[in-house]
Amino acid sequence: MKDPAQRHRLYRVxxxxIGFAVFAAGIVMTIHGNIGLxxxxxFHQGLSKTLGITIGQASIGMGLFIVILDVIFGEKIGWGTLGNMLFIGLFIDFYMINxxxxxxxxxxxxxxxxxxGLFVIGVGSFLYISVGLGCGPRDGLMVALVKRTRRPVGVIRGSMEGIALVTGWLLGGHVGVGTLLIVLTIGPMVQFAFHLFRFDVANLRHQFIDEDLKALKKKIEKERR
Structure with a gap:
């Protein structure tokens, strides 16, 4: 592959x-810690028990639902958003089944x-977010709800997590001391991983699918002339 631009795109993908694979490994590490999720x-475990599907399939299904909500709310999505929705669930099932x-x-x-596992999640987050192809579906939904409700990010994020937790618990998901441990430490752990790799997410600009489609359209029109 001689084109530097193509090599760079392949590298990003x-x-x-790899970031999704690492992120999923961190999730399974927390699940298999066996002290609470x-x-x-x-929520994903509760869905899996209720519907008779795997946790990875539950993650994919919920991710798809949230991506649809993101689009309905007018949020831009990237290839990384779709990849997050699909690959993390597939990797979760791969690790757990094997x-x-x-x-x-x-x-x-x-x-x-x-x-x-939380540190591994932080490393995985760095790897896939830093390529600038879009964040996860739930982050997009959080942004959309903040815009629509005018409520603080912390309130919206906390409400989303709380609804997922209570619903999942009612469906049979495992809540324990580990749940509280994760809630209290996941932020600092991800921040530590970002600091370790000197990654400042505030300076990152994402490339979205609609931008790629517009660029492709312009290229096709130019070649037709």
Whole structure:
């Protein structure tokens, strides 16, 4: 591949997919810590038990639903948004079905695995967000709701997490001490990972699907002339 632009695009896609794989590994580490799940994973586990599907399939299905809401609310989505929706769920199922990550049976080992998993999630977040192809569906929904309700980000994010947690618990998802541990430490862990890689998300500009489609349209029109 001689075109530098094509090489760069390929690099971004490969890095993004690796990021999804790392992110999913972190999620499974927290699930297999066996001391309680993150709010959205409580919801995904509850859905999986209720519908008889895997946690990864529940994640994909909910991600698709949220992407549709993002589009309805007028939020721009990137290829990374769609990749997040699909690949993270597929990787979660791959790790869990093949029993790649151990399930812990003691609290302290479980707590250590959960904390390690949160750091791994931070690394995965850095890898896929830093390519600038769009964030996850839930982040897009959060932004859309902030714009529409004029409520603070913390209130909206907390409400989303709270609804996911309570609904998932009612559906049979595992809530425990680990749930509180994750809620309190996931922010600092992700921030630590970003700081480690000297990544400032505030300076990142995302490339969205509609921009790519417009560029493709211009290229086709130019070639026809």
């Amino acid at each position: 490969i890095r993004m997919i 993150a709010p959205w994973d409580v 029993e790649i990550i151990p399930v812990q049976n003691t609290f302290w080992l479980g707590a250590m695995q959960v904390l390690a």
